[in-house]
Amino acid sequence: MAKSGVLQYAVQLDSVTKKYRSGRNEVHALRGITAAFPTGSFTAVMGPSGSGKSTFLNCVAGLDHPTSGHILLGGTELSGRTEAQLTEFRRDRIGFVFQAYNLLSALTVEDNVTMPLRLADAPVDHQHLSFVLSAVGLAEHRTRRPNQLSGGQQQRVAIARALITRPDLVCADEPTGALDSRTGRQVLALLRQVVDEMGQTVLMVTHDPVAAAQADTVVFLADGQLAGELRAPTPEQVAERMTRLGEA
Ligand SMILES: Nc1ncnc2c1ncn2[C@@H]1O[C@H](COP(=O)(O)OP(=O)(O)OP(=O)(O)O)[C@@H](O)[C@H]1O
Numbered sequence: 001m002a003k004s005g006v007l008q009y010a011v012q013l014d015s016v017t018k019k020y021r022s023g024r025n026e027v028h029a030l031r032g033i034t035a036a037f038p039t040g041s042f043t044a045v046m047g048p049s050g051s052g053k054s055t056f057l058n059c060v061a062g063l064d065h066p067t068s069g070h071i072l073l074g075g076t077e078l079s080g081r082t083e084a085q086l087t088e089f090r091r092d093r094i095g096f097v098f099q100a101y102n103l104l105s106a107l108t109v110e111d112n113v114t115m116p117l118r119l120a121d122a123p124v125d126h127q128h129l130s131f132v133l134s135a136v137g138l139a140e141h142r143t144r145r146p147n148q149l150s151g152g153q154q155q156r157v158a159i160a161r162a163l164i165t166r167p168d169l170v171c172a173d174e175p176t177g178a179l180d181s182r183t184g185r186q187v188l189a190l191l192r193q194v195v196d197e198m199g200q201t202v203l204m205v206t207h208d209p210v211a212a213a214q215a216d217t218v219v220f221l222a223d224g225q226l227a228g229e230l231r232a233p234t235p236e237q238v239a240e241r242m243t244r245l246g247e248a
Pocket residue numbers: 020021022027028029047048049050051052053054055056
C-alpha cells in the first residue's frame with residue numbers, strides 16, 4: 001500500500017537460496033529468489049509439492065536460515081542474527097497462522113490471544129484486544145476454551161493471536177487446510193478483511209486455488225524458483241497455472 005506516495009515493502013528478498021544436506025546429496029530448496037511484498041498486501045504462494053513453499057515461508061519468518069542472500073522484514077535484515085535474536089524478532093514482529101490452530105486448551109480465548117504479549121512481557125492493550133476480538137467475531141466468546149469452539153472459531157482465535165502484537169507480517173501456512181469449504185471461505189474472508197481494514201500484510205501458502213484467489217497476487221514457485229505471478233487472480237486462472245506447473 002502506498003504511503004505518502006512511496007511504496008513500502010513489508011518483506012524483501014534478494015537472491016535468497018536454501019540448500020539442505022540430505023545424506024550425501026544437496027537439495028536446492030530455493031534457487032535465488034528475489035521478490036518484494038508491499039505493506040498492506042495479501043499474497044498467496046503456490047507451487048507443486050516440493051517446490052519450496054514451506055522453505056520460503058520459513059525463511060521469511062525467520063524459522064529457517066537462508067544459505068545465501070538477504071531477507072528484509074519491516075526494513076530489518078534477518079541474516080546474521082542469533083537464534084535468540086530471531087526468536088525475539090518472530091515473537092514481536094510476525095504473526096503465525098497454521099493449519100493446526102495450535103491453541104492452548106487450558107486457556108480461554110482471551111488468554112490464548114494475549115499469549116504472545118505475555119511471552120514478550122509486554123502489557124496488554126485492552127482496547128486493541130477488544131478491537132481484535134471484535135474484528136474476528138469472537139467478542140462474545142472471550143471466556144470460552146478452545147474445546148467449546150468450532151474449528152472455524154478456533155482458527156479465528158489463532159488469527160486474533162497473530163494480530164495482537166500488530167506484526168509487520170502475518171504468515172499463514174494452509175490456514176484453511178483443516179476446515180470445511182464454507183468455514184474455510186469465512187476464514188479467508190477474515191484474512192482479506194485484516195488486509196483491507198487493518199492494513200496488515202499477509203503471506204499465505206496454500207494448495208487451494210479458491211483460497212489463493214482471495215489474495216491480491218499469487219506467486220508461483222517451481223523447483224525452488226519463482227515461476228510467475230497472477231494479479232487479481234480467479235480460482236480458474238490459478239488452477240490452470242498450477243496444471244501447467246505440473247500439478248492438477
Ligand atoms: N529439512 C530438510 N532436509 C532436507 N531436505 C529438505 C528439508 N526440508 C525440505 N527439504 C526439501 O526441499 C525441497 C522443498 O521442500 P518444501 O517443504 O519447501 O516444499 P513445499 O513446496 O512446501 O512442499 P509441500 O507442498 O509438499 O509441502 C523438497 O525437495 C524437500 O524434500
